[in-house]
Amino acid sequence: MLPEIKLVGDVDVAALSPLLRGMSLSVSYAGSQGGIGLTATGAMNRKFVHWAATHFQWPGFTAEDLYSMNKVLNESDMPPLWPVRDMLHHLKLLRRNKDNLLPTKRGRDFLARPRAFFDLIATDYLYAYIHHGQTLEDVRNRIRWWHVFLNLINMKADMPCSLEELANELYPSEAYPAPAEMTVETVMERSSLRYDVIQPLCWLGLLHEEREGLTIWQDGTYRKTPLWEACLKLASDKQASISMH
Secondary structure: OOOOEOOOOOOOHHHHOHHHHHHHHHHHHHHHOOOEEEOOOOOEOHHHHHHHHHHOOOOOOOHHHHHOOOOOOOHHHOOOHHHHHHHHHHOOOEEEEOOEEEEOHHHHHHHHOHHHHHHHHHHHHHHOOOOOOOOHHHHHHHHHHHHHHHHHHHHHOOOOEEHHHHHHHHOHHHOOOOHHHOOHHHHHHHHHHHHHHHHHHHHHOOEEEEOOOOOOOOOOEEEEOHHHHHHEOOHHHHOOOOOOO
């Protein structure tokens, strides 16, 4: 059974969750600016992408980070916009009207009460959303492992822990002392852990990645945020260890 995500704690969700904050800011922009303009191919226009890069305050994808790699920003150059736009569409918070995205009635309700939508957003995004580079089969295959991932992280991330530490706990038979000794399968497993599990948890706001002094390509260390404690109750809350089998 998938661990239930149910927000009960008194936390500032918008401050902690980059995804919810990005969705809320996008709906607000669409309402105050007459919509989010679209290009001829249907992408969000550069005016909005620049605004989003400046205002989302997305860890690892600030305007400074993004403009260090591109002179101009298109929607495709800002990866956090992909799940933001997809979730806004999936939950029917924005609708397309010719060359604009406009708030729906439900979108205006979301803007007034974003906290009330968090459980739905978090559950759909973490357990059902098909991230860039994934397939529906990948998502379905991961369903039975989410309780393992979340319970392990629950125990390890009270204090800052690295991706390597988590990977070595999940795959102890493949815990190598140096990257040069990793097999292709091991590299793929660690990449999947980072992009399919850890990154969504960070973008949702349940984990915080400490990245001070790192480049955009380097992994930081991870720690649970107050949002984790406020919406997850897990079997490992009072355990010292968990079986991986």
